[in-house]
Amino acid sequence: MTELLKVVGLTREYPGVRANDDVSFSIGTGEVHALLGENGAGKSTLVKMIYGLEKPDAGFMKLRGSSYAPQNPQAARAAGVAMVFQHFSLFEALTVAENVALGMENPPKMSELAQSIREVSENYGLPLDPDRIVGDLSAGERQRVEIIRCLLQDPKLLIMDEPTSVLTPQEVEILFKTLRKLQSEGTSILYISHKLEEIRALCDGATILRLGKVVGICDPKATTAREMAEMMVGQTLHVPTREGGEAGEVLLDVQGLNFVPSNPFGTRLKDVSLRLRAGEVLGIGGVAGNGQDELLSVLSGEAKTGKGSVIFDGQDVSHMGPNARRRIGLLAAPEERLGHAAAPNMSLTENTALTATIRKKLTKSNFLNWKKTEEFAREIIEKFDVRTPGPGSAARSLSGGNLQKFVIGREVLQDPKVLVVNQPTWGVDAAAAAAIRQALLDLAAQGAGLIVISQDLDELMEISDHFAALNEGTLTAPRPAKGLSVEEIGLMMGGAHDMEMAG
Amino acid sequence: MDFGSINPVVLMASLMVASTPILLAALGEMVTEKSGVLNLGVEGMMIFGAVCGFIAAIETQSPTMGFIAAAVGGAALSMLFGFLTQIFLTTQVPAGLALTLLGTGLASLLGQNYQGMSPPRMPDLHIPVLESIPVIGPVIFQHDAIVYLSLIMVVVIWAFLKFTRAGLILRAVGENHAAAHALGYKVKAVRFAAIGFGGAMAGLGGAYISLVRVPQWTDGITAGIGWIALAIVVFASWRAGRVLIGAYLFGGITVLQLNLQAAGAKVPVELLSMSPFLATILVLVVISARRHGATSAPAMLGRIFHTS
Known part of the structure; x- marks a missing residue:
């Protein structure tokens, strides 16, 4: 050569x-x-x-x-x-x-x-x-x-x-x-x-x-x-391990949910059903653009759906907005870090206030308690090893991986009952990705239910109890993740999906 | 054919004259915006072009020199905007507004000694054979060179953007400046060129008002036409053909309502004065609503480009 x-x-x-x-x-x-x-x-x-x-x-x-x-x-x-x-x-x-x-x-x-x-x-x-x-x-x-x-x-x-x-x-x-x-x-x-x-x-x-x-x-x-x-x-990798994890009561129940997004380029959700139990991690795979963003938005409350379509902890939440859902413990971290999960030009403290005021009680008679907010921001930075000069830095100034650790940490540390995350480790280096996955698993071990939407199949296989795939807005029935082969997963994701070999 | 005291042939002919400044300025701004730059200083560049053209035409007694000076003046003023937004990375909206204020002020200052003078007349081109066609001849084929230039520019700009490589690069810069940079295109150079072209066209449009349409110098001679040009670019979904429709519609209804006012129509004057704005907006909104209208805006419009 x-x-x-x-x-x-x-x-x-x-x-x-x-x-x-x-x-x-x-x-x-x-x-x-x-x-x-x-x-x-x-x-x-x-x-x-x-x-x-x-x-x-x-x-x-x-x-x-x-x-x-x-x-x-x-x-x-x-x-x-x-x-x-x-x-x-x-x-x-x-x-x-x-x-x-x-x-x-x-x-x-x-x-x-x-x-x-x-x-x-x-x-x-x-x-x-x-x-x-x-x-x-x-x-x-x-x-x-x-x-x-x-x-x-x-x-x-x-x-x-x-x-x-x-x-x-x-x-x-x-x-x-x-x-x-x-x-x-x-x-x-x-x-x-x-x-x-x-x-x-x-x-x-x-x-x-x-x-x-x-x-x-x-x-x-x-x-x-x-x-x-x-x-x-440059160090020994810490591979996440599943601890405990006997599934408990049903926390989130979605039955026959249909949703037409307002964005004309969005994907319609068709007859989506899923059931999430306490302590369970449900992995949702699929190629980007098959309804991941839409699924997150109907679960987080950004989009409202028909009566009775989303039941959380026995309560119909389908008409509730994101803050009302946060109050009762249903949290979400969207995929797009800059612009959706975090406001790029605002500081980390301000970004903390954006989602954490309710559960961490960061306001007093509608005035923000900046001191308390900054303390919580520091806690996220410390616990999730976010590398930044401090909570006063603008979200934009963080590298993708560090900001990702921050936005995931912000939700995890609010002690959710159900957390929905989309692409939690996208563009994050191996060590940080392992840390994020471990944090998610710890959360599940404490009895929270997790929905992890991701395009990284290795990641889903590593942390999920059950696996389902989104394909053009429909969700396959969840199957136990253990023992699924790559071929089976590919079929669940819609086979070759317009990728046939030419000629 | 005679509607009271309004002669339709004269009306149609003056429609073209009234529309030309808007058309020129809007075409220039369209090219600038296609490169991703929002220059709100059209009004300022127009009035500065108007005064430069007027002074040059008086001093040299040549309307052609006047138009050349106007284009140079408009382009020069636009370069100030270029430096502010491309080199010093100022936000484009306030920079554009400042340009209008500056242009208006400069024009008043420079034009002080030229009030009440009359500029040399721009000769009409009589196109042989075609000009003698009844009705159409006098309406379309007996105008000055700038009217035809503006119409040719519609076609030239359309073809430039659609078929040439330079046009493709310009659109690419306006769609995704980071990607264009990654492919090795000079984003700032392209934008400077587009800004300069927009300035020159606005200057020409301004001079057409002070040298042909009015023709004399008074303060505030452009009377908001630059703002109309800006609006037409948006409602025309950044397409040269629609800019032509928008500009002629606006010019046409302006002329018509002035004639109606003069003829003493029994419609409130305010309503008549309002009509060009209403009709233009209405028609262009209807056109652009058919297929995803506002989404056709260049994706990087008004965004600052940092080389990282």
Whole structure:
């Protein structure tokens, strides 16, 4: 295997933090190389330098033996380096073809481009209609747009940042087939992911980063996921364990719930029924956009439903708003951290006040008791290891993982009877994710009922007693999580869900 | 065909003249907004363009020089907005409002010695053959160059945004500036260009009022037309064709109600004065309500872009 890209001693400093410190590694031609690390380990910065979005303070790169120092992404693309971003860099109001054209240096005419999009997409088993508006596509389809945008430029090195976080197991399979095909054609892939099993299945080599430094290089096929995780975190992982957990009385009872969201792009909930007992963790899987947000909104009280459709602790709560439900112990933490779970420009103390005033009694005759609120904010920060200068920091200034710990902690520490969470560990590093899961399990052990909506199946399998899946607004009957196979789960989630292989 | 003292041919012809300033300013603002920038300073750029154009036309005795000066003046003033919002990251709404106040004040100051003068006349282009068609000839084919320029600009801007790569990049910047930046496009440069274009078009529109429509200089000559242009962009769902409809509708009803007032129609004057606003809003709301109207706004409209 000849060497394609060699990175030597790259260093990049931001005010107050050394994001990359003397990072060196290399990727061979046709190699799938993994870049592993927790949030803030410096993976993004490193990749940005390779893609020309940032310039290193020290160190150099070599591409096919000659010096490589891209001034901007255009130069990187011209040299044969393409990138699929974690947060899709797509334009929702534009068509697939227009999105692809924007990522190319010298795009052909639109009609020719549409033709080549069709060809490439069929070739690699990623069917896609070039005339559709990206805003109407599913997450999996959007990712295909990005991949095809890269493939059309015939890249030598394809950088993929957390590509599977939004895909079903079947979609992941198709993606892997595509990547293996690319690999067999001699394309190198730099693969960034948190999911260690995936890396073991796909990658030939791995470089592990921690706090901006390379802490290890390994062959993922010969290393266990646990060993890799420990190298990444630098400590022994605490795997959550289920303690106790004999299910008690029924806390939450939803029968035949139908709901039409006000947002025209939302998903209708059709005949959803579920029953949650004290001490139970109900995991709800499914691909994003199949009704997760809507389910959370009808349980939290953001959306009201027909009489008698949501019964909490023997009481009909379907007409109650979120605060009334909080008062009696039904709490929720939505998926979108910035803007839904937390107000981005408000401080952590203020954000604490937004959901905790009722249960933590933070008001006195309708005046906020700021001292008490700040104390509670500090308690959340301390107990959930939220890394921030203090409760006065704006929510926006926290990294995604830290803010997630905060918004989950805020609800958990309010001692709920039922807690509904959506994507509790999305974008959170391994150590923090384990801590969040443990906190959820502890809560269940104390007798609360939990509904965990997530797209991370490993997570659901790890913490759920029962598992159900959302598929286009319908919820499958919950089944005991123990002993479910990946195939069964995939079928519950709606099978391949428009991901059939083309040709 | 004669409705009392109103001659329909003259009415139709003056409709086009009355609509041109709104059309020019609204088209420019539409391009600016398509790049994700909300410049509320249209009124200020128009009146500044009006005074620059007026002064240049008087001093050089050439209306063409007047229009060039107006476009340059409008663009120059818009660059101030560009610096504030793109370099110093000021919030766009107050920056735009400040631009209007500044433009109005500057125009009064510069125009002081030019009150009561008459500018050189902009010659009408008589388009051979077509101009002699009865009714249509005098209505459509006997106007000055700027009227035709404004109509050509409708087509040019539509085609630019729909078919050219530069237009695609401009729309991309307005839809998702972070993604455009990640792909290596120069968000700020694109926005500066769009702001400058909007300023130049507003300046042209202003000069059309002071050089052709009125034609003389008085303080506050634009009389709120910049605000109408802003509203038309929104109600037209950021589409060049609908901007044309909106501008002509507004201009048309303005002319009609003025004629009705002069003819002594038995309708309260207040109601007549109100009618262009009501009719324009009504028609464009109906048009845009059919397919998700307001959602067609550029997603980044008015949002500040930080390079991170």
